[in-house]
Amino acid sequence: MSPLLEIKDLSIDLYADSEKFNVINNINLTIEKKQKYGIVGESGSGKSLTSLSIMNLLPDALAISGGEILFNGDTDLTNLSKKEFLKIRGNEISMIFQEPMTALDPLYPIEHQIMEVLKFHGSYSKKQMRQLAVEMLEKVGIPRPQQLIKEYPHQLSGGMRQRIMIAIALICNPRLLIADEPTTALDVTIQAQILDLMNELTDNYDTSILMITHDLGVIAETCERVAVMYSGEVVEEAAVTTLFKNPTHPYTVGLLESVKSLGDKSNKLYSIPGNVPTPKQLTGGCRFASRCPHAMEICRSQAPPLFSIDADHKSKCWLYGEEEVVNG
Amino acid sequence: MYAYIVRRLLMLVPVLFGVSIFIFVIMRIVPGDVAMTILGTDATPESLKQLREDFGLNLPIYQQYFEWMAGVLTGDFGESMRTGKEVLPDILTRFKLTFELTLISAVLSWIIAIPLGIIAAIKRNTKTDFGVRLISLLGVSVPNFALATVLILILALFFSYSPPVGYVGFFEDPATNLQIMILPSIVLGTAMAGAVMRMTRSSILEILRQDFIRTIRAKGARERVVIFQHALRNAMIPILTIIGMQIGTLLGGTVIIEQIFSLPGLGQLVLTAITQRDFTVVQGAVLFIAFVFVLINLLVDLLYSYLDPRITYK
Numbered sequence: 001m002s003p004l005l006e007i008k009d010l011s012i013d014l015y016a017d018s019e020k021f022n023v024i025n026n027i028n029l030t031i032e033k034k035q036k037y038g039i040v041g042e043s044g045s046g047k048s049l050t051s052l053s054i055m056n057l058l059p060d061a062l063a064i065s066g067g068e069i070l071f072n073g074d075t076d077l078t079n080l081s082k083k084e085f086l087k088i089r090g091n092e093i094s095m096i097f098q099e100p101m102t103a104l105d106p107l108y109p110i111e112h113q114i115m116e117v118l119k120f121h122g123s124y125s126k127k128q129m130r131q132l133a134v135e136m137l138e139k140v141g142i143p144r145p146q147q148l149i150k151e152y153p154h155q156l157s158g159g160m161r162q163r164i165m166i167a168i169a170l171i172c173n174p175r176l177l178i179a180d181e182p183t184t185a186l187d188v189t190i191q192a193q194i195l196d197l198m199n200e201l202t203d204n205y206d207t208s209i210l211m212i213t214h215d216l217g218v219i220a221e222t223c224e225r226v227a228v229m230y231s232g233e234v235v236e237e238a239a240v241t242t243l244f245k246n247p248t249h250p251y252t253v254g255l256l257e258s259v260k261s262l263g264d265k266s267n268k269l270y271s272i273p274g275n276v277p278t279p280k281q282l283t284g285g286c287r288f289a290s291r292c293p294h295a296m297e298i299c300r301s302q303a304p305p306l307f308s309i310d311a312d313h314k315s316k317c318w319l320y321g322e323e324e325v326v327n328g
Numbered sequence: 329m330y331a332y333i334v335r336r337l338l339m340l341v342p343v344l345f346g347v348s349i350f351i352f353v354i355m356r357i358v359p360g361d362v363a364m365t366i367l368g369t370d371a372t373p374e375s376l377k378q379l380r381e382d383f384g385l386n387l388p389i390y391q392q393y394f395e396w397m398a399g400v401l402t403g404d405f406g407e408s409m410r411t412g413k414e415v416l417p418d419i420l421t422r423f424k425l426t427f428e429l430t431l432i433s434a435v436l437s438w439i440i441a442i443p444l445g446i447i448a449a450i451k452r453n454t455k456t457d458f459g460v461r462l463i464s465l466l467g468v469s470v471p472n473f474a475l476a477t478v479l480i481l482i483l484a485l486f487f488s489y490s491p492p493v494g495y496v497g498f499f500e501d502p503a504t505n506l507q508i509m510i511l512p513s514i515v516l517g518t519a520m521a522g523a524v525m526r527m528t529r530s531s532i533l534e535i536l537r538q539d540f541i542r543t544i545r546a547k548g549a550r551e552r553v554v555i556f557q558h559a560l561r562n563a564m565i566p567i568l569t570i571i572g573m574q575i576g577t578l579l580g581g582t583v584i585i586e587q588i589f590s591l592p593g594l595g596q597l598v599l600t601a602i603t604q605r606d607f608t609v610v611q612g613a614v615l616f617i618a619f620v621f622v623l624i625n626l627l628v629d630l631l632y633s634y635l636d637p638r639i640t641y642k
């Protein structure tokens with residue numbers, strides 16, 4: 001059985017000041033059917049761009065410069081016409097975003113915004129669409145859906161709006177749900193509810209999730225596999241349990257340290273010193289070298305490939321591949 | 329909502345009261361008066377005095393004001409000091425022309441400007457976009473009178489056109505009416521179109537950058553739906569602001585165009601009345617224009633709340 005989504009050697013470039021900068025560099029991801037897959041990394045590491053490229057919704061200044069995105073084994077999403085893509089978006093693959101406050105059109109009632117998706121992807125009567133919308137709102141845990149459906153986005157709380165986004169995303173029963181920081185903008189108590197809801201619904205619908213977050217806690221709660229992204233590259237890829245038990249890449253180790261120090265009584269917040277380099281600052285070598293406590297000579301001159309730690313665990317770091325270098 | 333409208337209408341009272349005092353005082357501060365313009369420079373002081381007394385201009389200014397106001401409040405705007413005609417009916421007749429002129433220019437400008445603005449936004453930074461922006465720049469920067477003169481000259485030279493004289497109401501003879509109105513409307517419409525085009529382009533671009541547009545695209549919407557049902561509808565709010573402002577200024581600002589095309593509109597009435605120091609006409613017309621101006625503002629505000637559910641008036 002072919003995987004649901006396979007990102008192969010995907011690169012994305014930014015066109016700015018009449019120059020070209022690499023933003024996503026040769027990443028590979030495989031999401032199986034019904035799998036919950038996570039991408040984690042600091043802000044600016046390229047998570048959102050990766051997800052937008054799947055939907056062909058990259059901002060104007062950015063474009064895919066190489067690789068392919070296979071959906072259902074045979075459809076290459078990077079090669080699809082605009083018209084063909086309309087059938088995928090919202091129907092086969094849907095997406096929810098970080099900012100529930102601004103993600104809905106302020107001028108239309110909730111009803112319209114849910115029924116709209118049904119109109120794009122099916123032929124229902126108005127009555128059927130309203131019926132389906134109400135049922136979907138019930139499923140995402142919205143009280144009094146009959147009344148709420150007439151309300152406008154500004155009348156609802158952030159948590160409610162995110163539930164509505166989930167309803168919109170799932171109403172056509174997609175194969176893949178991409179969630180880009182779906183809980184980051186919400187209160188802590190609401191965060192857990194929304195994650196539970198997404199877990200439960202995608203289980204019921206056999207939908208795969210691509211969960212994008214900067215928060216390892218969210219990964220731990222929802223995902224089976226995870227890719228750690230740094231500066232436009234996947235630097236480590238493993239099953240979630242493996243990653244937490246046996247992190248290999250110094251960046252992953254740093255991320256885990258900073259999470260642990262959150263619960264630390266000493267109250268000393270650990271964070272990885274320095275910042276993600278911007279696309280314009282990149283030089284050759286390992287992109288993490290300027291912040292890495294283990295950086296070696298080779299790290300600054302040559303970019304490490306993705307080494308296999310074992311069959312199911314890969315890490316993009318020279319610490320795990322000296323032999324290959326000698327040989328290769 | 330109704331309470332809000334009533335409240336806004338009540339607020340008209342102090343505004344119009346202020347305007348009435350302002351214009352009344354201004355007219356009496358500017359040098360010269362109606363007696364001088366009627367009798368000319370070689371009039372004797374006695375005859376001037378006599379005429380001023382006839383018009384009541386010798387009375388203390390507050391008394392003149394109260395007498396005028398007492399009339400206005402009962403719907404009697406007085407009579408023209410020059411022609412003896414009743415002021416209010418004259419204003420209303422002429423307003424019909426000015427209103428029609430404004431309306432045709434406005435509609436004409438929207439028909440051109442909104443589609444072009446949308447096209448420019450969709451095709452931003454292409455030749456089409458630069459073309460549209462150039463046109464809109466010309467539209468806003470070429471003065472009305474210059475455009476009018478050039479148009480008349482060209483038409484006169486090549487089509488032996490001469491501006492029709494006089495005015496025929498639309499309901500009396502639509503064909504002749506439109507023939508009279510079309511040229512001045514084009515001239516006025518061009519300036520409006522330039523500004524509306526710019527506003528349409530920039531607000532659509534602004535809206536297209538917003539998060540909810542990405543959501544709509546992610547739902548699988550066609551570009552047509554994205555632009556017309558979502559981007560344009562959201563952009564209509566700032567566009568409406570500029571349209572409201574323009575209509576307001578046009579209603580009071582068709583003076584030059586009415587002069588060039590010899591149209592007997594409200595602007596022409598006011599202009600003549602000012603040069604003749606025809607106090608009652610100027611006062612009445614200015615008060616009327618202020619009233620219409622405030623009404624249009626109210627209408628625009630009500631349209632806002634119709635377009636945008638976040639705006640509610642209580």
Ligand SMILES: Nc1ncnc2c1ncn2[C@@H]1O[C@H](COP(=O)(O)OP(=O)(O)O)[C@@H](O)[C@H]1O
Nearest residue numbers: 023042043044045046047048049059061278279
């Ligand atoms: N619209 C854009 N224009 C230019 N650069 C962008 C744009 N969006 C993202 N980038 C750049 O791409 C990189 C990755 O961004 P993003 O995918 O948003 O990161 P993340 O979602 O992990 O925080 C960042 O360095 C950012 O500066």
Ligand code: SF4
Nearest residue numbers: 286289292299317318
């Ligand atoms: S390759 Fe070198 S610099 Fe990069 S993470 Fe590994 S040890 Fe650090």
Ligand SMILES: [Mg+2]
Nearest residue numbers: 047048180181
């Ligand atoms: Mg992001």
